[in-house]
Amino acid sequence: MTYALEIKNVSHWFGTNKVLNNLNLQIAHGQIVAVVGPSGCGKSTLLRAIFGTHPPKAGQILADNEPVTKPCRSVGIVYQHYTLYDFLTAQENVAFGLKLDQTNLLFRLLQFPKWRELQRQHLSQATDFLNRVGLSHAVNNYPHEMSGGMCQRVAIAQAMIMKPKILLLDEPFGALDESTRTDLQLLLLRFYQENLEAKRAGQIAPYTILIVTHELNEALYVSDRVIGLSQYHADGTNGATIVYDRPSPIFHPDDPRDFDIFLKQREELRKVVFDSESKKRHEEFVTFWNEHADLLASTTTKA
Amino acid sequence: MIRQPVQLRTRIVISALSILAMFVAYEAIAMRQSRINPKQTVVPGITSIWDGIQKMTTPNSRGETWLVEDVKATYGRLLLGLGLGIGLSIVIGVAMGAYPWVEAFFVPAVSFFAKIPPTAMLAVYFVLFGTKTEMFVAMVGLSVFFTLAQSIYQVAKKDVTDHSVFKAYSLGATSLEVIYEVLWKQILPRVIESIRLQIGPAMVFLIAAEYVVGDVGIGYRIRIQSRILNMNVVYIYLVMLGGSGLLMDWSLTQLRRKLCPWFGE
Numbered sequence: 294m295t296y297a298l299e300i301k302n303v304s305h306w307f308g309t310n311k312v313l314n315n316l317n318l319q320i321a322h323g324q325i326v327a328v329v330g331p332s333g334c335g336k337s338t339l340l341r342a343i344f345g346t347h348p349p350k351a352g353q354i355l356a357d358n359e360p361v362t363k364p365c366r367s368v369g370i371v372y373q374h375y376t377l378y379d380f381l382t383a384q385e386n387v388a389f390g391l392k393l394d395q396t397n398l399l400f401r402l403l404q405f406p407k408w409r410e411l412q413r414q415h416l417s418q419a420t421d422f423l424n425r426v427g428l429s430h431a432v433n434n435y436p437h438e439m440s441g442g443m444c445q446r447v448a449i450a451q452a453m454i455m456k457p458k459i460l461l462l463d464e465p466f467g468a469l470d471e472s473t474r475t476d477l478q479l480l481l482l483r484f485y486q487e488n489l490e491a492k493r494a495g496q497i498a499p500y501t502i503l504i505v506t507h508e509l510n511e512a513l514y515v516s517d518r519v520i521g522l523s524q525y526h527a528d529g530t531n532g533a534t535i536v537y538d539r540p541s542p543i544f545h546p547d548d549p550r551d552f553d554i555f556l557k558q559r560e561e562l563r564k565v566v567f568d569s570e571s572k573k574r575h576e577e578f579v580t581f582w583n584e585h586a587d588l589l590a591s592t593t594t595k596a
Numbered sequence: 597m598i599r600q601p602v603q604l605r606t607r608i609v610i611s612a613l614s615i616l617a618m619f620v621a622y623e624a625i626a627m628r629q630s631r632i633n634p635k636q637t638v639v640p641g642i643t644s645i646w647d648g649i650q651k652m653t654t655p656n657s658r659g660e661t662w663l664v665e666d667v668k669a670t671y672g673r674l675l676l677g678l679g680l681g682i683g684l685s686i687v688i689g690v691a692m693g694a695y696p697w698v699e700a701f702f703v704p705a706v707s708f709f710a711k712i713p714p715t716a717m718l719a720v721y722f723v724l725f726g727t728k729t730e731m732f733v734a735m736v737g738l739s740v741f742f743t744l745a746q747s748i749y750q751v752a753k754k755d756v757t758d759h760s761v762f763k764a765y766s767l768g769a770t771s772l773e774v775i776y777e778v779l780w781k782q783i784l785p786r787v788i789e790s791i792r793l794q795i796g797p798a799m800v801f802l803i804a805a806e807y808v809v810g811d812v813g814i815g816y817r818i819r820i821q822s823r824i825l826n827m828n829v830v831y832i833y834l835v836m837l838g839g840s841g842l843l844m845d846w847s848l849t850q851l852r853r854k855l856c857p858w859f860g861e
Contacts, residue, residue: 366767
């Protein structure tokens with residue numbers, strides 16, 4: 294069985310403070326999964342563990358069945374504050390991964406003409422990708438010449454062009470204004486539509502995304518599945534674990550942005566995940582795979 | 597108003613006037629001194645300066661002029677010392693910024709020696725390297741090395757975030773590529789700036805060392821000629837030092853603009 298991401302019995306602690314407690318999660322190819330949770334519940338620790346910079350103290354994380362123990366090609370990331378390379382233009386930033394992945398220093402030095410040819414192809418692919426994220430007018434701009442929203446689009450293009458097994462978005466729209474935020478949310482919905490089209494054509498969906506966000510509306514709007522991480526447990530267990538895992542409504546980019554559609558689910562999510570008084574049995578709300586046996590079957594078949 | 601911008605043309609005119617004012621003031625002082633004592637050489641006039649130039653450019657018994665001998669000696673020592681010091685400090689500074697164990701190994705020594713004025717170390721250099729070229733090269737090289745390595749290491753730590761390093765790995769980079777493609781390219785403009793700022797002190801230490809123990813070079817010539825009050829020669833050497841300093845400064849600024857257009861001014 295191959296999942297884009299599989300988390301097996303993951304726990305993490307700092308000294309005596311247990312942050313993550315026995316987390317288990319499977320994400321299928323092509324899903325956009327939103328992770329929400331109260332401040333300090335361990336969302337960032339989980340993200341760092343999946344990215345490989347801070348491996349968990351117990352348990353295992355697999356990306357496409359390969360263990361993740363350090364940052365690697367299988368797991369991409371987009372940070373809240375973009376982290377673009379200042380010395381590269383938007384186009385070069387997007388093509389940077391292709392260069393690093395497909396060539397090495399010796400090749401670039403010793404086979405310069407071939408490298409120049411390949412570089413032209415990389416830059417052309419990068420331009421295409423920038424067109425898709427609406428930045429055709431800014432290909433030659435350096436990061437300091439672009440707005441926050443433009444930088445974040447470049448960062449998304451930079452990560453997505455590499456088609457990682459799973460892409461982590463760490464509160465990617467947190468620092469942006471409302472209008473830019475909406476544009477980028479629609480961008481994610483368009484990527485999701487590409488996944489659906491790929492599935493219809495019998496191909497593996499290209500984009501699997503795990504997005505960490507504080508915004509409940511955003512979580513329910515851009516994802517097809519919402520996971521709630523919380524330290525508030527009915528059994529008094531120490532450390533955060535998954536207390537909510539349910540499908541979320543799927544929006545088409547052309548659909549009206551009507552958040553009332555998921556009003557009931559948002560309230561449920563708020564109570565289960567964020568309300569420290571409302572300690573319930575987790576199993577009641579961790580039902581994604583029960584409701585999506587078909588997805589599990591297709592994942593199993595793929596393997 | 598404070599910081600009211602001026603037009604480029606106005607700026608050029610003001611700068612030209614400032615240079616002209618310097619020449620006029622100098623010539624006025626020279627003429628006044630010559631009226632008081634026609635044989636004075638402390639503030640030589642234009643004709644006396646010309647005599648100085650001729651002195652510097654007349655071949656000596658070895659068939660070489662002072663100017664060529666001194667320029668070759670001083671700038672040869674400077675460039676060799678700078679080359680070694682800069683090269684070594686880039687390798688060590690970048691390694692310190694990239695690998696915490698290299699940082700832990702070098703930080704105590706680099707921080708300590710960077711605080712000792714190189715001129716105070718002259719005696720040590722005499723003992724270790726004698727008084728020939730090696731001593732001057734070692735002094736320039738080591739004086740640049742400690743300060744520059746410390747500055748490169750700090751820039752590499754500060755300007756290159758963990759996030760940009762981790763992201764490069766996630767894009768498929770090897771450690772060597774992270775160092776060259778991310779760390780080095782990010783810090784390059786600041787390295788060039790640090791080198792630019794190191795040239796002045798390196799020149800000070802070299803001229804001071806030549807002044808004390810040199811038998812050829814600009815520092816040596818200034819010492820000998822000032823003793824016999826041949827200030828017409830001394831001033832020309834000073835102008836030459838100032839001019840070459842400005843030239844190196846300008847060249848490095850141009851290099852930074854060319855290599856790092858993203859860095860701005």
